[in-house]
Amino acid sequence: MSVYTHLTRQDIEQLLTHYDIGDLISFKGIESGVENTNYFLDVDKKSHLQRYVLTLFEYLPADTLPFFINYTDELKAFGLPVPNPVRDKNGIALQSVKGKPALIVQCFAGQHPDASNLSLDQCQQIGTMLAKIHIAGQGSALYQENQRGLSWLDDQQKRLSPLLDQDDASFMTEHWKNISNALKAFDKLPKGLIHGDLFHNNVLFDQGRISAVIDFYQACNDWLIYDLAVTVNDWCLTETLELNSKRTKALTEAYNHIRPFSDDEKKAWPLMLQLAAFRFWVSRLITFVYPESPLDEEHHDSLVRHFLDPNEFKEMLKLRLDSSSIKSI
Template sequence: MSVYTHLTQQDIAQLLTRYDMGVLTSFKGIESGVENTNYFLDVDDNGQLRRYVLTLFEYLPADTLPFFINYTDALKASGLPVPNPIRDKRDVALQSVKGKPALIVPCFAGHHPDATNLTVNQCQQIGAMLAKIHRAGQGSSLYQENQRGLSWLDAQQQRLIPLLGKDDAHFMAEQWQSICDALKAFANLPTGLIHGDLFHNNVLFEQGRISAVIDFYQACNDWLIYDLAVTVNDWCLTDAFELDGQRIKALTESYAQVRPLTRNEQKAWPIMLRLAAFRFWVSRLITFVYPETQPGNEQEENLLRHFLDPNKFRDMLRKRTELLFGINT
């Protein structure tokens, strides 16, 4: 779902009075994403039409957002194509709209790649781009704990299991124990700042090249190899939830050309693919089972809801486990 908080033209026009951006001509809720409210804003800046994205954060507390602002500023300064926030007349990026923290960022040219036809070339590009993002963040003084890390997953799987059917509940408990046990062997993997959500719909291409990497709101400090696994599980996925050999080779090899993997990371690769699938199964289930109703948004016509199927990641996790152990779970 992408629009939890309904805004009127007057609400947005009032917000823009804080900026030197121009006059609002139109706006539209964005029907993608899961956790935040997003709007396209078309603004007339002295006769030149510019497009921006307004994001209202439905779950992230305001005190976590300076990290994302500083991180995207740093990536932009490193020459990477990321949308860092627009500052208002007082040089302030973080705003409040209807009691929600909010940011405005530029809207980059380009289109999301077709999920049904992700190419080897696109995977090569995103592998190299992810490694550049990791390189740019290594050694940074910025720090953000992973809000969807192991402790969160542990708490959420306990919360969800009583609500699931018998088979899914058993599978979730079994998988979580197995993953936790396996991770004990990998305490010293390289860490750094990660994107955390580098799915194909968070990348734009124009004329065959990456024009932007967007939506850094899951960014945090964590294992770099985990971020690579999250990316591979999306970009290299087949219709049967398996991994396409050519695409995974292209993506991981192009990544390693920029940031070579350690031997320990290579050993941890199978468990990271499982952890990535488990994480998104849990987070999609949370959104599906506990849809938040925002105050003032009771009327259905004021909401655009697009739930993403959590079972995709359950089935993906099953495939990753079968691949590792050669058994049916």
């Protein structure tokens, strides 16, 4: 993700003294993404080279992170391919680097799928995987409030409106009101632990099969069907930001085969697609027009900041508002 916090070789080597994973060979900041700082770490232990990912959390407070550690531990125990954090010599996963909470996870084999050429088979696989993640989460005693939930969206759209041009501000205010009012009819939708950010760049494929689902740092308790909408809005897009009907069908039917939809979820589907588009429009606007991250001024010139254009989700929302164009699930 964007490198907000600059680390030197000495910083990383000092961190690795707490672990028994080997000696640092090289490291590299990961430039893609938005909210956290990530580095690839290549380490050598007894002539065995292994790659890890070091994540520094720019937004999430340290007291929220044990949830993510425990959640990925549970998913791993459920047999799902997720990167649970590496423990140090004292069995501790959560560290602090330059005043930021930090975790190290093992890097999995595989590559992110090509967003411009996602196949029906890949969509089927991710639909099945997401349903398994949801089933595993429904059996968990863990709980985490959605830090990007409805109350946050309400606060942020009020905060952002003065920063937007008049057309965008009016569009945001009007449709947030419409979406939030419509949601009142669906207060009993099935809930559980969700990934919250299952975009194609948070999945790895190796030899045609999913090798890992990564980046659970938006995970929380929320509507399961909303999590599916977030996923479909990314995996099933056409070049014009509409939904590809064949990929959408492949993904949702694969999901439904593992965890069947309730009648209310089917009715709420068009609204959930709108909510998912709105949520990512807002979060990308924040980092694009009003950055929140506390920048490391000492290394300001070496920061790598990668902001994703929020207009994609604004245009997507406009398309999702036409419910007649959305096929039922």
